Amino acid sequence: MSAPTVSAPTPSALDAPRASTPRAKRHRRQIMREGRRSTLLTVLLWACAAYFLLPLLWLLIASTKSNADLFSSFGFWFGKDFNLFTNIAQVFTFKDGVYLRWVLNTVIYAGVSAFGASLLATMAGYGFAKYRFPGGRAIFSVVLGSIMIPLTALAIPTYLLFSSAGLTNTPFAVIIPSLVSPFGVYLMRVYAAESVPDSLIEAARMDGAGELRIFWQVALRQLGPGVVTVFLFSLVATWNNYFLPLIMLNTSDLYPLTVGLAQWQATAAAGSGSQALFSTVITGSLVSIIPLVIAFLFLQRYWQSGLGTGAVKG
Numbered sequence: 001m002s003a004p005t006v007s008a009p010t011p012s013a014l015d016a017p018r019a020s021t022p023r024a025k026r027h028r029r030q031i032m033r034e035g036r037r038s039t040l041l042t043v044l045l046w047a048c049a050a051y052f053l054l055p056l057l058w059l060l061i062a063s064t065k066s067n068a069d070l071f072s073s074f075g076f077w078f079g080k081d082f083n084l085f086t087n088i089a090q091v092f093t094f095k096d097g098v099y100l101r102w103v104l105n106t107v108i109y110a111g112v113s114a115f116g117a118s119l120l121a122t123m124a125g126y127g128f129a130k131y132r133f134p135g136g137r138a139i140f141s142v143v144l145g146s147i148m149i150p151l152t153a154l155a156i157p158t159y160l161l162f163s164s165a166g167l168t169n170t171p172f173a174v175i176i177p178s179l180v181s182p183f184g185v186y187l188m189r190v191y192a193a194e195s196v197p198d199s200l201i202e203a204a205r206m207d208g209a210g211e212l213r214i215f216w217q218v219a220l221r222q223l224g225p226g227v228v229t230v231f232l233f234s235l236v237a238t239w240n241n242y243f244l245p246l247i248m249l250n251t252s253d254l255y256p257l258t259v260g261l262a263q264w265q266a267t268a269a270a271g272s273g274s275q276a277l278f279s280t281v282i283t284g285s286l287v288s289i290i291p292l293v294i295a296f297l298f299l300q301r302y303w304q305s306g307l308g309t310g311a312v313k314g
Contacts (some may be wrong), residue, residue: 031111056289058298063087063283067276087283094264095276099284102260104240107291108171113178114235121181121230125188126219130201136245140189146182159247173248177237178238184230192219193225228299239292257288 058075064087069079076209091099162173196219204214220227242258249255255263261284268277 013046049095059286059289063279063286065279067279069175070278070282081277084283087279088287090280091284091287094280098252098260099257102255102257105171105254106256106258106288108234108236109174109178109241109245113175113238114231116175116179117184117234118227118231120179121184121234122192122220122223124185124228125190125213125226126192128185128189128217130151130196130198130219143149143185147186155243155247158244164249166247169204169250169254173255174238174241174245177244178234178241181230181234181237184234187230188223188226191229192223195222195226216243232295232299235295236292245266257284261285261288 006055008152043049054076061076062070064082064084065073065079066081066083066086068082069081073079115198122141128136131203158177159168162176167173167176200218200222201214203217209218216249238257241256242262245256245259246262252263261281264277264281268281
């Protein structure tokens with residue numbers, strides 16, 4: 001007569017008592033809370049992505065439409081005819097190709113301003129971070145305070161100053177104010193304090209290098225990502241600047257893209273038989289952002305690295 005067999009308890013039977021313990025309950029509640037937080041964060045990220053990408057999607061789709069299709073079709077779908085290439089041709093040929101002149105003006109204004117602003121901000125930030133001089137903290141506090149001043153509050157004083165100097169309606173009226181970047185100075189001060197070790201500077205001094213040589217040949221190599229970050233910020237700010245060129249310039253051949261497209265928009269919105277330029281303005285706006293997209297894609301890795309390092313507390 002064989003002995004009766006006893007079946008081994010299954011894992012679920014062993015875990016059942018544990019599942020009802022207070023610790024297990026707290027663990028389940030924590031998992032549920034984390035799941036809810038992850039879902040909320042995902043929804044917020046998708047909402048932010050939609051906020052930034054939907055206008056670009058609308059701009060891309062609207063650039064393929066004619067003036068009639070812009071007002072007779074759904075905004076996020078194509079019209080009856082595909083007129084993208086026709087609209088692009090209209091942009092570059094309207095008024096003897098003045099759009100190309102505006103593109104050149106914008107490249108000059110933004111390029112020179114971004115290069116000068118990044119250089120000045122780098123030199124100033126490095127000086128504030130690595131040198132101790134009387135009044136240094138007070139001057140840096142003034143620089144920080146200037147970030148809080150809206151640019152529109154400085155528009156009229158800036159115009160009066162440049163008017164008295166005879167610089168209005170010249171490229172200098174747009175470039176010179178854009179060379180000042182208080183936020184760039186702050187960013188480079190924080191970045192230089194973390195990226196350039198004092199021991200490296202002292203070693204260069206012991207080798208007989210002067211301060212300018214230390215900056216150009218030693219420190220500047222360490223500050224590369226931060227310089228690119230300030231360059232991108234200044235480039236975008238000057239490229240998209242509308243109010244300053246509007247009050248400083250009154251000649252169409254000196255306009256940047258922002259002011260020129262606004263003038264076309266005013267012509268399109270005017271009555272009394274004015275030429276319909278809605279699709280031309282929209283397509284011109286699409287073309288105007290392509291250089292910025294290329295710049296960001298090309299310098300993205302430097303921008304991300306510089307922004308992350310600059311966020312470290314100095």
